[in-house]
Amino acid sequence: MARAGKVADGVANATLREPGRFFALSLDTFRALFKWPFQWQEFLQQAWFIVSVTVAPTIMVAIPFGAILSLQVGNLIRQLGAQSQTGATAVLAIVREASPIVTALLIAAAAGSAICADLGARKIREEIDAMEVLGINPLHRLVVPRVLACAFVGLFLNGIVSVVGIAGGYVFNVLLQGGTPGAYIASFSGLAQLSDLYQAEVKAVVFGVTAALVASYKGLTASGGPKGVGDAVNQTVVIAAMALFVENFVLSALYFQLVPQKGM
Amino acid sequence: MGVEIRVEGLTKSFGRQVIWEDVTLTLPAGEISVLLGPSGTGKSVFLKTMVGLLKPDRGHCWIDGKDMPNLRERDMYEVRKLFGVLFQDGALFGSMNLYDNIAFPLREHTRKSESEVRRIVLEKMEMVGLGGAQNKFPGEISGGMRKRAGLARALVLDPQIILCDEPDSGLDPVRTVLLNQLIVDLNAEIEATILIVTHDINTARTVPDNIGMLFRRELVMFGPREMLLSSEEPVVRQFLNARKVGPIGMSEEKDLSELEAEARLGRDPGPLPPIPPQLMTSDGRLRRTQHAPGEWLRTHGVTPPEGSFIDEMGRDWLQEWPKYVAEMSAGAGRHSEGAH
Ligand SMILES: Nc1ncnc2c1ncn2[C@@H]1O[C@H](COP(=O)(O)OP(=O)(O)OP(=O)(O)O)[C@@H](O)[C@H]1O
Ligand SMILES: [Mg+2]
Numbered sequence: 001m002a003r004a005g006k007v008a009d010g011v012a013n014a015t016l017r018e019p020g021r022f023f024a025l026s027l028d029t030f031r032a033l034f035k036w037p038f039q040w041q042e043f044l045q046q047a048w049f050i051v052s053v054t055v056a057p058t059i060m061v062a063i064p065f066g067a068i069l070s071l072q073v074g075n076l077i078r079q080l081g082a083q084s085q086t087g088a089t090a091v092l093a094i095v096r097e098a099s100p101i102v103t104a105l106l107i108a109a110a111a112g113s114a115i116c117a118d119l120g121a122r123k124i125r126e127e128i129d130a131m132e133v134l135g136i137n138p139l140h141r142l143v144v145p146r147v148l149a150c151a152f153v154g155l156f157l158n159g160i161v162s163v164v165g166i167a168g169g170y171v172f173n174v175l176l177q178g179g180t181p182g183a184y185i186a187s188f189s190g191l192a193q194l195s196d197l198y199q200a201e202v203k204a205v206v207f208g209v210t211a212a213l214v215a216s217y218k219g220l221t222a223s224g225g226p227k228g229v230g231d232a233v234n235q236t237v238v239i240a241a242m243a244l245f246v247e248n249f250v251l252s253a254l255y256f257q258l259v260p261q262k263g264m
Numbered sequence: 265m266g267v268e269i270r271v272e273g274l275t276k277s278f279g280r281q282v283i284w285e286d287v288t289l290t291l292p293a294g295e296i297s298v299l300l301g302p303s304g305t306g307k308s309v310f311l312k313t314m315v316g317l318l319k320p321d322r323g324h325c326w327i328d329g330k331d332m333p334n335l336r337e338r339d340m341y342e343v344r345k346l347f348g349v350l351f352q353d354g355a356l357f358g359s360m361n362l363y364d365n366i367a368f369p370l371r372e373h374t375r376k377s378e379s380e381v382r383r384i385v386l387e388k389m390e391m392v393g394l395g396g397a398q399n400k401f402p403g404e405i406s407g408g409m410r411k412r413a414g415l416a417r418a419l420v421l422d423p424q425i426i427l428c429d430e431p432d433s434g435l436d437p438v439r440t441v442l443l444n445q446l447i448v449d450l451n452a453e454i455e456a457t458i459l460i461v462t463h464d465i466n467t468a469r470t471v472p473d474n475i476g477m478l479f480r481r482e483l484v485m486f487g488p489r490e491m492l493l494s495s496e497e498p499v500v501r502q503f504l505n506a507r508k509v510g511p512i513g514m515s516e517e518k519d520l521s522e523l524e525a526e527a528r529l530g531r532d533p534g535p536l537p538p539i540p541p542q543l544m545t546s547d548g549r550l551r552r553t554q555h556a557p558g559e560w561l562r563t564h565g566v567t568p569p570e571g572s573f574i575d576e577m578g579r580d581w582l583q584e585w586p587k588y589v590a591e592m593s594a595g596a597g598r599h600s601e602g603a604h
Contacts, residue, residue: 122357130351132317133344134369176582
């Protein structure tokens with residue numbers, strides 16, 4: 001009986017209370033966004049930090065991503081006798097889908113875990129409490145700059161993934177699979193439109209904001225010493241990744257509904 | 265001028281664990297109070313509830329006419345500017361060196377020039393004995409040093425309310441006495457209302473004007489120093505005299521068999537030890553709220569134990585007091601004449 005009560009309590013906590021608190025924090029962060037003065041220094045530091053932990057892995061992931069796509073899709077397309085369309089697959093796969101996803105995963109894993117670990121450590125060392133007692137709102141001071149830095153860096157990461165992925169696909173297709181440069185580029189621009197890039201950038205910003213909010217929430221509610229921080233980091237990566245995939249689906253669906261597509 | 269703090273019926277629990285219930289007490293403006301209690305009775309939680317970091321289940325904490333736990337966030341930040349808080353582990357910002365840590369409140373809340381900030385910070389660091397450690401990071405110094413740096417940061421804005429969570433834990437006995445002197449001097453100087461959580465019996469016996477004690481989820485007693493030091497209440501008596509005999513055991517409460525065994529052996533906590541005189545300011549100034557030694561005992565018809573109010577040099581303060589006060593006020597009079 002008592003155990004059933006506990007389980008019900010846990011379920012209520014996981015499904016209602018935690019998301020409720022998360023949205024409360026998101027809302028408060030949004031309000032703190034417009035508070036003066038903006039924390040430029042923290043923002044720049046964080047942006048630089050996020051860049052430093054994400055750029056190298058992003059490139060390392062993007063190159064094989066472009067190559068693998070060329071390989072898989074290129075083979076299939078050749079069998080169908082439409083090898084000249086390989087460039088088009090790069091648009092579909094890399095610009096529209098892969099780059100936001102790769103960006104999302106890297107932001108969740110590299111930036112999210114770092115933000116959560118940083119804030120969690122401050123929380124259990126009572127630095128956050130001390131800050132509040134000194135009359136400083138930690139949402140304004142710490143969370144807002146991190147959320148904006150994540151969104152800002154997400155924008156550029158997304159660009160990097162697109163460029164590097166397409167370049168990787170191009171190199172692989174032209175040099176190794178015997179495709180022609182002209183066909184790659186022609187089919188690319190046959191399908192690509194600028195709104196593809198825009199939607200990917202919108203996604204990247206949304207993912208950056210989400211990952212940073214999840215990480216901040218988990219970090220600021222960490223408890224139970226160093227182990228608690230470890231758990232919070234772990235949950236941040238899992239929850240942020242799941243949230244980003246759901247958002248990706250929703251945003252893609254919206255994009256196809258709202259923006260007319262070019263035909264082939 | 266200090267601020268009076270009135271706590272009414274404050275209750276706090278975490279989930280099903282009740283920490284303390286119906287705590288009611290008044291910290292008189294400008295006085296020093298000490299909060300005692302066995303480890304884990306929620307003293308730190310009490311301090312955090314007072315500054316609004318933790319939300320109580322019910323109750324009030326009136327500060328300057330505002331009910332701290334029930335304020336809107338914006339107002340809460342405003343009231344917090346009255347506070348200087350020393351956390352149990354110092355709670356320094358790990359990303360800043362000691363200088364920046366201590367300068368932080370000044371840079372945030374005042375428009376002082378950087379040279380003025382520098383003067384104040386160095387003065388406070390000197391005061392807590394950390395001169396020369398400006399460039400050290402919190403991770404590079406000892407626990408006692410972190411405590412003192414945390415205290416310097418708490419004091420840098422000359423707050424009207426000072427809360428110290430175990431300022432003396434991790435300090436050597438000499439530093440503890442010096443720190444106590446510092447707190448008493450500070451209280452005389454800026455007349456702040458001060459609440460200290462401590463496990464140091466000597467501190468608890470000599471520093472405060474008032475003592476309170478938490479035990480078994482409630483405030484057992486709160487009142488003037490002399491009232492608790494002469495109290496026959498078993499918990500208070502055991503704690504303030506650091507005795508083994510009494511209701512407090514290793515796991516907070518002794519179990520029944522232990523108490524029965526104690527009763528069978530007929531162990532008696534023994535007579536009350538003498539009450540020490542209150543620590544005075546180092547330059548002889550009187551505290552604004554100074555009570556004469558033995559005043560409470562006299563007005564409540566309690567005879568102090570043999571040897572009370574005699575200091576280390578053998579002076580009997582029950583006798584010396586009127587002469588001392590006369591001298592002091594004459595001195596103060598001369599002083600103010602000279603100032604005119
Ligand atoms: N954030 C929290 N969540 C759940 N329980 C907590 C929390 N903070 C404190 N507690 C519990 O409250 C009780 C009192 O803790 P607190 O730190 O106030 O004790 P304390 O009196 O300061 O002890 P000590 O003298 O050892 O510092 C403990 O049992 C602790 O487990
Ligand atoms: Mg404590």
